[in-house]
Amino acid sequence: MGSAYPTIAADAIARFQRLRGRRVAFVTGTDEHGEKIALAAAKRGMAPKEHCDDVVASYKQLWKDLEIGYDSFIRTTDAKHEALVCQVLERVWERGDIYKANYEGYYCVDCEEYKDEGDMDADKNCPVHRRPCVNRKEENYFFALSKYQAQLEELCSNPDFVQPESRRNEVLGWVKAGVRDFSISRAAVEWGIPIPRDPKQTVYVWFDALNGYLSGLLAEGAGGSPEALASAGWPASLHIIGKDILRFHAVYWPAMLMSAGLPVPRRVYGHGFLTKDGLKMGKSLGNVLEPTALVGAYGPDAVRYYFLREIVFGQDGDFSEERFRNIVNANLANDVGNLLNRTLNLLKKNCGGALPIDAAAVPADHPLRAMAVEKAPAVAAAYERLRFDQACAEALTISGRGNQLLEETAPWTAFKKGSEEDKAAAAAVLVAVLEAVRVVAVLLSPVTPGLSARIYQQLGFTQQQFEALTWADGEWGALQAGHAMPQPQPVMQRLEGDFVTEPAPAAAAAVGAKA
Ligand SMILES: [Zn+2]
Incomplete structure (x- = not known):
């Protein structure tokens, strides 16, 4: 349900804006590169692309079942996306915002992110995934995020940019604490877009995936020039994202765009998390909410x-x-x-x-x-x-x-x-x-x-x-005298029958009840 929830919200706003007569480009898609995906594919004994094809097919079916009317489904393995990423990277390079350096730090593969000392506990566990981060040392290409410190502070002070307000304060806090350059390539990861200037390295998944907002707008063969992007609808009026990936969308992404000479999105909206029966969802608790089961039983x-x-x-x-x-x-x-x-x-x-x-x-x-x-x-x-x-x-x-x-x-x-x-x-x-x-x-x-x-x-x-x-x-007044109605039939079935989601785990429910 974690992906379905924001996609339903995005679809509702797209439908509303279409009704209002606005030209809408509703882009969704899948991030398919990087270590996490390669590992998931290997676990299933599949090639990464084969694994992604499978995941994409099930998403597309789910979106159909939920009546999600997207205009574009972009896969980061699409040729037009890979071409666009290389173009943006080249513009950033020409701007002088990329340099090579050694990096050593603790990496969470599930987050696909290096963690700061202060983010981890004493055992170097990722605060999100509660699993140990791994020590990595490699020579990477870096993006000079720190050059954009002043511009990011100004952008994030704008009340329209990050919403809701609580999220804006969080982002502004990070930015004011000082942004640091981040590595945008991986030497050890094969499953990614090769860096054109140094094909032994691949593009860091987040630098890659964020560009999907641009490539998703482009028609096949439209090229990625600022003019082509503008006529396709860039900058976006709205990005709808989970609050856990705000840093990438509200800090890294606008700076990448500024560096590439492109306008930034008008708004980044960080939605909240879902719980089930008052409890955090997790595979170990056995209470993950599967949208397929819900929509199958109750309809979209x-x-x-x-x-x-x-x-x-x-x-x-x-x-x-x-x-x-x-x-x-x-x-x-x-x-x-x-x-x-x-x-x-x-x-x-x-x-x-x-x-x-x-x-x-x-x-x-x-x-x-x-x-x-x-x-x-x-x-x-x-x-x-x-x-x-x-x-x-x-x-x-x-x-x-x-x-x-x-x-x-x-x-x-x-x-x-x-x-x-x-x-x-x-x-x-x-x-x-x-x-x-x-x-x-x-x-x-x-x-x-x-x-x-x-x-x-x-x-x-x-x-x-x-x-x-x-x-x-x-507006009032469309029904006219003489207008004939068909045989009355119920338009909405009552929801009943057996429950289709896992009941709240008994032990955890007892704790929840005490709280
Ligand atoms: Zn993590």
Whole structure:
């Protein structure tokens, strides 16, 4: 779930920006070089590339299952990526920012990073992986990061660059403590891009991988000139990354770009970590959260919704399968799905399944219309701030008001024994509720694209009409009199049946309960 979570968030923001009419280039991919990958491949008795092909195939399947609509999937073994890395390296070299030196230090292969004395414990263990770092001594090429000290301080002081704020303070702390040159080549690692000026060495995996943000934008054969990159969309508006790799993205990467004469990304957003049932996930605990199992059992909308609705983006978050089911059932199956289904059934029974009036004829001061009109801009503002939780909550207040309206007005009573006037008023309630659900479908579509498409289908629209939506379609008034609705069917199944994730380990759960 560690990779799926930020990818879901990136997809939601990409979908939102496309709805807003902006040109979007959503790049994701895989870092395939380096010692860690070579070791993992060897363990499986495979060549590194073969191992990576396998990993890529499973990621691509997972992204398909989760309805991740990326524009580009870049592999660092792609020819265009390798060419781009060599180009950037050459520009940095020409700038005079690369020199050769001996280096001795403690290296964590899992981090692919040399650790400072202060980062490790007395036994030289990596603080992240809790495994011993290995002493290494080799002659490497170094990038003169320290030349960019002043520029990095200025960049990281900009409140828009690193977010959220707590992360910015952390990064600013590192930078102010003084940045140090880092080695950008490895003499002992074969599985990497050879340094063109010295093919006995390969490019350090992070120097290699970060350039994927550039190569991922480029069409085949487009070249990596600053002009080609600019017309492909560089600089990026946003990088979404785990907080554990902030140093690479917020310090190393901008300096590399400055050295290569390229603009820096506008924003680097460090998201939080996930726990399961209140516990850190780990193979040893047997509680790793597999997105494949979740999406297989519950479908993409439920998974996307839970992680975006339940976790404040940027903060750490927790998954419990029970809470996941409760939230999805309450919000999507009941508040939205059941509201739609109930109303369509009432319409079918009492109005023959076609709308009696235009939604635009619902008075502007009608409580449901007023709520929908008020909430649409609030939802947009929340997406802009990457507050997916607030975007969902604001959208759900509209369906909440719709449910309340049905209870207050009880249109079924009017249809049974009311006057003609009462019946017309009851029919208008149904139209208002259906229009409100349509608005909710548009507003939630960055988070739950499949559910929103099914709602649109239930409201008598085609898939093409759904795919042509823009954010402006979230305004009130699209449903028209005479518009025919198909046979009512549930749009969101309730989540039930056997649990599919590992239960919390008993011993650890007891400790967790005490805490
Ligand atoms: Zn480590």
